[in-house]
Amino acid sequence: MKKPFTAILLATTVTLGLGALPAKPAQAATDAVIVSSVNFRSQPDVNSKSYGFLKKGENVDILSKVNNWWYKVRDDSGRIGYVSTNSKYIRTTDSSSGGSSSKPSSTSTSNGSSSTSSTVNKVIAAGKKYLGTPYEFGSSRSNTRTFDCSDFVRQAFKEGAGITLPSDSRGQASYVKSKGGTTTNWRNLKPGDLMFFMEYRGTSASSYPSNKANQRVTHVGIYLGDGKILHTYSKESGGVRIDSFAGKHWEHRFIFGGSAL
Known part of the structure; x- marks a missing residue:
């Protein structure tokens, strides 16, 4: 009789252990701020419909980088659209310090310049x-x-x-x-x-x-x-x-x- 009881106890322990494992968190969006007024478009295309302009100082969430020229973002009202990746329009914020970086790091500037060239x-x-x-x-x-x-x-x-x-x-x-x-x-x-x-x-x-x-x-x-x-x-x-x-x-x-x- 001890053997079946031991098996049941072991199965219960394994089940509880698996249930206690934390779920894998979803990838978080990147916080960003609009540096200069920029078109907020429905598609990553300059000929697509524009929702209007995102203004300087507005905060957005970068959901993904579509390519070298477009970010997919979500604005404060929850709308999802696309904006230029150009650093003169948008800048990611430094979440670790709780504030926004006043200027891109030298590495970012170098990479951006190299990419543009x-x-x-x-x-x-x-x-x-x-x-x-x-x-x-x-x-x-x-x-x-x-x-x-x-x-x-x-x-x-x-x-x-x-x-x-x-x-x-x-x-x-x-x-x-x-x-x-x-x-x-x-x-x-x-x-x-x-x-x-x-x-x-x-x-x-x-x-x-x-x-x-x-x-x-x-x-x-x-x-x-x-x-x-x-x-x-x-x-x-x-x-x-x-x-x-x-x-x-x-x-x-x-x-x-x-x-x-």
């Missing part, structure tokens, strides 16, 4: 792959047989950075402006920045207004550095090409430029 190189490489591709105004956005200026830029960023920019140059200009950090002096641009131009009015600087703030954007290209631009603008020019623009009508037509990353 790598992405810029990929965008430029993707664009150069299409050198000589014929120009077509209003080209189809569903193939790469021909490009107009904004279609070309859109394709380079789609392939090189995984970003789907607006389909036209004015939409791309608005997107770059929304990110901040634009300049009207092309010498302040960095490789990979987008350049926006007004319509052609001649080769002389006097043909263009000194204040171009309200001029309509008609052309876009990718700055390569050293006064060179990667773009496409006419059938006669041979399609996608690289031009030096300092002292030429391109310089006189330049309105502003800035990063789309």
Whole structure:
């Protein structure tokens, strides 16, 4: 009779022991704060519906990092959407100290800079792959047989950075402006920045207004550095090409430029 009793006692002990094991906790969301006003979108895509802007100082939970460009987040009201991973818009907080870090660590800054530089190189490489591709105004956005200026830029960023920019140059200009950090002096641009131009009015600087703030954007290209631009603008020019623009009508037509990353 002792043997069955011992077996029952052992089984009970094992069962109670297993029940006492703590459940594995779910992975916690990362606390973050909005550093600068940023679009809160329904999908990780610049063309997706926007819920509006998350304002500076708002707290959000980062639920996941979708890719190098988008976080999936939850705002204070419980809405779930997507925001840029760019550190000028969002910063994770230091939960161990109970407060937010005033600036990214040197490691984060280095990695962020390295990542951006790598992405810029990929965008430029993707664009150069299409050198000589014929120009077509209003080209189809569903193939790469021909490009107009904004279609070309859109394709380079789609392939090189995984970003789907607006389909036209004015939409791309608005997107770059929304990110901040634009300049009207092309010498302040960095490789990979987008350049926006007004319509052609001649080769002389006097043909263009000194204040171009309200001029309509008609052309876009990718700055390569050293006064060179990667773009496409006419059938006669041979399609996608690289031009030096300092002292030429391109310089006189330049309105502003800035990063789309």
